[in-house]
Amino acid sequence: MRKPQRKFTKEFKVEAVKLVQSRQKPLAQIARDLDISDSALHHWCKQFSEQREQAFPGSGHQTPQEEEIRQLKRENDLLRQERDMLKKALGIFSRPQL
Structure with missing residues (x-):
């Protein structure tokens, strides 16, 4: 053991x-x-x-480089989410109106 x-x-x-x-x-x-x-x-x-x-x-504590990488990855994820939402909104608003 x-x-x-x-x-x-x-x-x-x-x-x-x-x-x-x-x-x-x-x-x-x-x-x-x-x-x-x-x-x-x-x-x-x-x-x-x-x-x-x-x-x-x-x-749970990181070196300054690891902390910066973590923050940049988080920011990257948020920006991707925003981009995806804008693409969906563009698709909705660009549909022809009936």
């Missing part, structure tokens, strides 16, 4: 990365002390070094 997946806060991850960066203990020892896997801690360190302040956005 699998263990339930644990969730860690952004603050916990940042503090764990700072412990690794301080070089007081090896990464493996820090991971054991925090009761997390070596690979998870290594992944957090890599993510933090690449993204700094945007690292670990959390559930």
